[in-house]
Amino acid sequence: MDNLVEESIEKIAKECEEAGATKWDVTKIVKELSKEKEKGIEHLRNKTIELLEEMNPKAANVYISFHKLRVHTTDEKIEPFDRGNIIKSLTKETDVNRSVAENIGNEVENKIKDYKIKFLTTALIREMVNAKLLEYGYENVQNQYTRLGMPVFDVQKNIDKKTDWEETLREFNILKVIPREILKKHFENSIFIEDIAGFSTRAISYSMQPEEGNNVSETIIKTMKHAEKIQGLFKRKISIDQLNLFLSTKISKKKETKEATELCALAFPKNCVGNYLYVPEETEKQIEINKTHSNEIANHMLRLLREQETKTVVDSRFKLKLLKKNSFSDGMVVLNCSKERLFPHTGLLSSSSRGISSNIMINISKITKESENEEIFSEKLDEIAEAVKECGLERKKQIKERKLFKENNLSPAEFEECASLYGLENGTKFSRKKVIKKCFMNKGIRITESIVPEGIHRFEKENQKLTEIKTEIGTKEKEIEFEAESKKELYTKIKQGIPIIILKKNQSEQN
DSSP states (O other): OOHHHHHHHHHHHHHHHHTTOOHHHHHHHHHHHHHOSOOOHHHHHHHHHHHHHHHOHHHHHHHHHHTTOEEEOTTSOEEEOOHHHHHHHHHHHSSOOHHHHHHHHHHHHHHHHHHTOSSEEHHHHHHHHHHHHHHTTOHHHHHHHOOOOOOHHHHHHTTTTOOSOHHHHHHHIIIIISOHHHHHHHHTTSEEESOSTTTTTOBSEEEEOOOOOSSHHHHHHHHHHHHHHHGGGBSSOOEETTHHHHHHTTOOSTTHHHHHHHHHHHHOSSSOEEEESSOOHHHHHHSOOOHHHHHHHHHHHHHHTTTSOEEEEESSGGGGGGSOGGGOOTTEEEEEOSSSOOEEOSTTOEESSSEEEEEEEEEHHHHHHTOSSHHHHHHHHHHHHHHHHHHHHHHHHHHTTOHHHHHTTOOGGGOEEEEEEESGGGOOTTOOHHHHHHHHHTTTEEEESOOOHHHHHHHHHHHHHSOOOOOOOOSOOOSOTTEESSHHHHHHHHHHTOSEEEEOOOHHHHO
């Protein structure tokens, strides 16, 4: 038996003693573990539980409770508690010797077990270690190991004043603001909450109407300044809605439309620009649109702003006939308002309100793989939908208290909660898209196609851990609903009422 296995068995023997097993129990367990062919620590612990349940059920229950300890880490993961991590961090970050580090690790572990802490974090463990260091007179070591930060009270007090403390706010929102059950689902990678750092201070996205000026330049400058003013209240870049419509009212000659578009390219290099081929009812009452000029600007934008983010907004497929042939390009995004008024946002987000308060990714692959049948799947999905709704309402509650929202006449209460579905293509016969969408829509949550790279990374890692289930895959959705591979398919999808569509033109059409 190699040293590593001996060390693991010795560690388990000590854990059994701490759980209340007798010396005879421990001796027998060590003997049985030595015979095991598989020597991994988790396997040995599971075998220990089996043996303890036969010999000493009371000690077995205590031993099991020890290994249910889970730590919520700073990188938003849940990991098994391991006092070895305390020892490693002490020896790495301070001048303390290993013997002292091991003693402190053992004592902190015992305290954690005694306290029966429901939400154990790395920050709390560090505080407990620091208390032990002071108790034993290692003040200098404690100074090395201490964590720099602000008390929760001070964060609440200064939440409207500071703008450069993302990490502090992220930890504050995890500890104080986001409901525990929702946070648990995020840490377990069943859901991904976009922008935890801004949960109590900003919304996700906003689609603003242009600020009117006396001419094109003044309109663009005033719009740009207002977008910059309110940008800190939103995670994603502000979207500029109906820009071509508003600029058309300031133009007297057709040749000015290209100049206006070139100014837009300079003023809004990173903003999503809403490019309208129809006039919304509320805008028609507000300003007098020059449709010839607005259509010219729309065509110029699609050609000149090709490297920037624009969304072409229509209310029927026939409005696309207003575009010239060279305005269509690979990656062109169309927002379809044929069924309801939608506002464009950065990425693949869209909403029926100007603001989006929250955006949460749902790990459909994980929910599917953890469900044995349709009934369990539906129950889990409903539970997730409730959590998403509660999360959105809590975020609204938090941000509506921020002074800058009130000062800029922004009403988070009117903002929409959004969710996106990840891994639907891996679904089984009981995870059909229509059923899933209905579950969320019934709770007032908009399903979008917007997924966040960080969320994808977390979900992919989580789903690799899960065992593939052997369920019949008969309704696997191979087609990506929001992609069109030709103009003809684009027209069809608009007619079908699909809210957002990306044109993926084939080579023959592009030439």
